[in-house]
Amino acid sequence: MSNSSQEPRKYRIFISTGEVSGDLQGALLVKALWQQAKQLHWELEILALGGTQMTEAGATLLADTSAIGSIGLFESLPYIVSTLTIQQRVKHYFRQHPPDLVVMIDYFGPNLGVGRFVRQYLPQVPTVYYIAPQEWVWSVSQRNTRRILEITDRLLAIFPAEAAYYRERGGNVTWVGHPLLDRLQTAPDRTMARTTLGIAPDQLAVALIPASRQQEIKYILPVMLAAAQQLQTQLPQIHFWIPLSLERYRQPLEQAIRRFGLQATLVSGVAGQSQLVIAAADLVIAKSGTVNLETALLDVPQVVMYRLNPLTAWLAEHLLKFSAPFVSPPNLVLMQPLVPEFLQYQATPDAIAQAALELLQSPAKRDQMRLGYQQMRQQLGEPGVCERAAAAILQLLPQWQPAESRQRLTPG
Structure with missing residues (x-):
């Protein structure tokens, strides 16, 4: 689909992730989004929570979250203040500059906050969870699974078992394969x-x-x-x-x-x-x-x-x-x-x-x-994972109303 004879469409995409591995996966996705957008003659503005790898891929960071990450209750305590501060920064930015689409990568706690805000104040903005938290492996209850699906319009799964788990619980799921297959090339x-x-x-x-x-x-x-x-x-x-x-x-x-x-x-x-x-x-x-x-x-x-x-x-x-x-x-x-x-x-x-x-x-x-x-x-799919993920994400863009024409949210 090309509109080369018209003004290029302009879209603002926000990607939220944390830790070193999230920064890597986010960078691979950012590169694929640029490539897909170029083929469509679209202009993108990609804003992110991530690290240096995403910056090098072409994203503009609202905050560096590559060193913010932990596993466990006590381990997360040192990051509470910085995480809340970053979330407030993101919400303030969203009020002034609403995105066309939000992509969440892993990073469950902070992304839950981002997703809930979008659902409440920007319900028209589509949300994608790419590389969802591994509830399909070690969920101790269905509560977190429900919370993930409540804030997600489309879930892009990287493992077949992950896709089956979320699909069986009502998610709109696409299995794209594991992005490391692309990195291996x-x-x-x-x-x-x-x-x-x-x-x-x-x-x-x-x-x-x-x-x-x-x-x-x-x-x-x-x-x-x-x-x-x-x-x-x-x-x-x-x-x-x-x-x-x-x-x-x-x-x-x-x-x-x-x-x-x-x-x-x-x-x-x-x-x-x-x-x-x-x-x-x-x-x-x-x-x-x-x-x-x-x-x-x-x-x-x-x-x-x-x-x-x-x-x-x-x-x-x-x-x-x-x-x-x-x-x-x-x-x-x-x-x-x-x-x-x-x-x-x-x-x-x-x-x-x-x-x-x-x-x-x-x-x-x-x-x-x-x-x-x-x-x-053999269970990880075929190369081209990031391109498939990027294509699935861009398909959700509200092509009739790019972010530049959106009315700003009033603070609240």
Whole structure:
């Protein structure tokens, strides 16, 4: 659909996300939106809550939320004031400059506030939830699921099971596939990654991915580095590579590396540094999250761990009766123990080091894991995910009334 003979349509899109992984997914979507809009001869103004990756993709940030994120009740307390301040800023902006469309990416608590505001004060503005919170995995009640669907006109699911879960509960759902499939199209191979990072072909290299949240520096980093220390004792030739997710974590990471006496290199300032480090590695030891899926798609063996504040973990287990079959995305896709997971009290240096050592020393174990990766890959859809998501989003734009012609909301 093209209107090249007329004035270009102008639309204002607002995208809301947080944390490092949300910033990455948001950036991939922003690029796809620009591409789709160019083909349609539309002009876009993309405003966002996100981080530097979204800025580099062409979005204008209303606030940087890449470092605002936590898992757990107590862990979220330090971010309450900043989150509320940002939400007020967004609401004030919406009153003065109503968007044509709102896209929410993960970031459940803040996005719930944004979605409710849009529903109440801008009911004509369509809302899209892309990469919805994983209620389909570990919902302790249907309350949060209902809240997500109440603020969502269209939900773009990245996993088949996610699509089925929300569709069965009345959601308008489209399964688009996982966006990391698109990122994989330009991923380096092992040789290229090692050349870029200056790693010798025969160097035993292990990637450590400990933290994209402040709480992970406290609860995950010491355990992971203690496991690395054990590996280094048994395999003196080993060298560790750690991508720096946020500059603010540089000092605690450097201090921890020295404290544990590790032969380690902190990688920063390199384009796609996390992907490079993973692609170059013989093994990845990582916190649970999107990085596990990226590691699997790059066909690198891995060990997964996670730890919370002990009180948060106790409350989740004993009061909320929280239970999930798995937490790492590769295991969730197949609902099988494809990669070893060590959670909370099971996440000890001994257990993590032993699982890592077995993978490093056993070609059979590595081959078995890679076979599982192939099966997992078949469940993620086909490349072109971001383009499909962008097309689905742009289809919801109110083409008859762009934001420039909208009347401003009165403060209230």
